[in-house]
Amino acid sequence: MTIDLGTAQPALSVRQVLGLERVLAGEPEVVAGADQLDRAVRWVHVAEAADVGVMLSGGEMVLTTGVLLAGDEEKQAEYIRSLHRAEAAAVVLGLGRAFRAPPEVMRRAAERCGLPMVVLHRPFPFAELTEEVQSRLVRRKFAAVSLSEAVRTALTGLITAGAPLQRLLDEVAQHSGCPVVVTNLAHRVLATAGERSAVDDVLRDWERIARQAGGREGAGWIRAELGGRGERWGRIVLCGYRGDTATGRLLADRAAEALVLHRMLGGLAHSWEEQSAQSLLTDLVSGVVPARQLLPRARAAGLPVNRRTFVPLVVRDGEAGRLDRVLRLLGLPGLVAELADGTTAVLLSLAPDQDADALAAHFAARLRSEPGTEQLVVAAAGARTVWDDVPAGLREARHVAEAVAGSSAALDLPVVVRLRDVHLRGLIRLLRDDPQVQSFAERELDGLLCAGDEDLLSVLRTYLATGRNKSRTAQLHHVSRPALYRRLEAIQTRLGVDLDDFEQAASVHIALLAHDAQQG
Template sequence: MTIASDSSPTLWNPPEPALSVRQVLTLERVLAGEPEVVAGAGHLDRPVRWVHVAEAADVGVMLSGGEMVLTTGVLLAGDEGKQTEYIRSLHRAEAAAVVLGLGRAFPAPPDVMRRAAERCGLPLVVLHRPFPFAELTEEVQSRLVRRKFASVSLSEAVRTALTALITAGAPLQALLDEIARHSACPVVVANLAHRVLATAGERPAVDDVLRDWERIARQAGAGQGDGWIRAELGGRGERWGRIVLCGYRGDGATGRLLADRAAEALVLHRMLGGGAGRTWEEQSARSLLTDLVGGAVPARQLLPRARAAGLPVNRRTFVPLAVPGGETAGLDRLLRLLGLPGLVAELADGATAVLLSLARDQDADALTAHFATRLRDGPGAARTVVAAADARTAWDEVPAGLREARHVADAVAGSADALALPAVVRLKDVHLRGLIRLLRDDPHVQSFAERELDGLLRRADDDLLSVLRTYLATGRNKSRTAQLHHVSRPALYRRLEAVQACLGADLDDFEQAASVHIALLAHDAQQQ
């Protein structure tokens, strides 16, 4: 096999891999010696750690692995036993390759050494033209030193950038984005059960990794080949996760250094409570559910993330829920206690989203009701309600379901009659209140509410406003209103007269009372 020159070598960013045997043989100075690979042609991608010129027959004992050994074989000529043992000793020392300069000792490639090298899988290269070995060692060593310096510089650049982000209180995602920028490959953080907690990198490449994440991750756990480089996360003698560079294209030593720097930063970030007090598991669930609710990313594209996060997605029934003011950790504990697979995350509007993933043969309504009842019966949760959308069997319908559940939760949030609501509240249960909450930001609705309630709002009498709210909520039941406000009926009549005077409305007239009721619902919705 004759080596041809590559006039336009590919340059990677991050730094190039350590020089391989193949790359050394394409250097201009080496090509002048007319190199020919006579054995071990399938192992030319071995990395060259150093170049060693040696004529001693027992050179193997002086090596530590990864060296390209240059020799003229002057001490091996005429002794086939020494030639065979020479190759075997280099193989035992894990040398990268041996380069034999043809000349007085060996005018042609020695067949004994060729056969021994082929059996060992050791690249044996002969040079057909005289070649000053000093030029090769100088060229290769200088390149290796430059690569080593580039690796150290990259390591320090990453350390500096990550430290600055941690100091600024940046979230986990910002750190991972920085790591992905330097590594130029997908980055995954997973717990010990291979559940993905966070990712970074170009979205298509990340999705390719996540599609079959668990199988790939377990295979990668057995070794770090093919650019899969991992570093363990933990402290005080306990491991709790790992960071994986997936398909890193640079030098393996540089990749390991980069992964170690990343791991150090992530451990420090976790120790300092980065992420606004949320665990990485909570941040992962929040990111996924927020993206599902937002709809900016198609649900189909989020499926690999959901699967990698540990959510069962094949042939499942999905139940979207929302709990107004729900406490994430408590809801997550309840799901585990009941054996219900799902994700829990607090959304930006204060509601907590829950996405259950049930087997197709399970009764979704019964399990949802059981979950809601256990939640309501829990300590300090007497007023808790669960807003639910109808179960979905198609993943693409989950975002709409989550938005519906959040809308229902928004409609009942802060409701004074939460105890009168069922444990599971659905869209059909929120009636007019739900519509008003949906339209509360509409300028026309806001103008209507201000116009209808102007006289009462200008008086700024909270007692009268409270009486009006109760009177309308009880279906204009004066006895019930008086009872709830602990006043006599005559006293209530006087207050209702004052309310009507302020509003300029007759609350005994159904249409006028309905108009005031809608305005009051809109006003209350806008205050929350």
């Protein structure tokens, strides 16, 4: 992606030119086109000829004394029409030499064309104005090119260093001084950067604002398309940029250029949509950011949040892409993201009249019907009707998933596992970091842990998890009953316990659950 600086030069507006000290000394008065004063002035040109338009290329502020127009109203009208056809920014008429008052023919023609017309009531050396504006334009162009190259250098360095998308956007936000938003073509927010409160203000009503803005730029909203090889897949938006539009567009284009390169080099292992969902759900689970502050991000990410029922789910060893496909297949709105601990979180957003438990079970059953997913454990928390309760629900679902980790084959679990289904295992999982619990586990299992016999530990684990069912244990370990008896006898000898005694067996079971929780 390259930028033609010849068409992206930073410019002054007509209003800014009229506010210059040298211009104010000439007592300027806007007599036509007052609603067009924000037009960009690309250059200043002094011209008297009636057919001045043939000498212009657009964006010029034309200065004239009107000496060649006096006494000929048709020439006066044609002069204005010629400027309009050439897309001049404005016309400035110095009174005194040819006209003592603004010529009505020129004023009416300018008003009809929407061309700003300004008269200077005091004599004014046009050379001074030309020099002032040209020098300011050159300085602005140089500053814009310097900024462009500084941004390009910084972003290229970050990409070379393997920086994540968020780091690139933070750099863009620092240079632009305003919130930066990356969206897909459906206006769904994929990533943001900038001062948190300012970003939240932008996202609070994002969909309406984004669609209302449409393809237009204005009020500091600068956008650049993202895509390559003839295909568009998103856009970057500078929201409320306070500099001039041309510089903002230059900055947005540089940012877009870097984001396209970042996406191409980063591959498709994790799309920006997945990264967006991951960031949001990770922040919800961690509780570092209050849930209420995350609500604008969730809404902007496309998650329905008004009058909804939220169902937090966590799946161990589930691929985020597969879970997302199942959601889409079932037509269930929600977010899917892999968390740092190897689990995948799913947050369903359902209408109040939908059966949350039934739909969660339907999702789990459909997921486990796919090849290679039969042993996946889908853990769920109770449905939440208040957004602020969602983080606790996600943590509860993750806790349930952790509580049955590695033991699903030996347990008779429902298709969706909840807190009430994990019983003692869930309690031990919560207490796993307690030093006294750790000491108890080591003491009870010392005979097996010191020997490092993982085979006997596995047999003991299955035996206790199945309620001391010898037939089931032998079947799961593919051994005969006599072989199982010998292993159970070896376990009892090493631990110095009688597994037929309920209290001793319960004590060993609790110790093993604690040991597994600590190791997990």
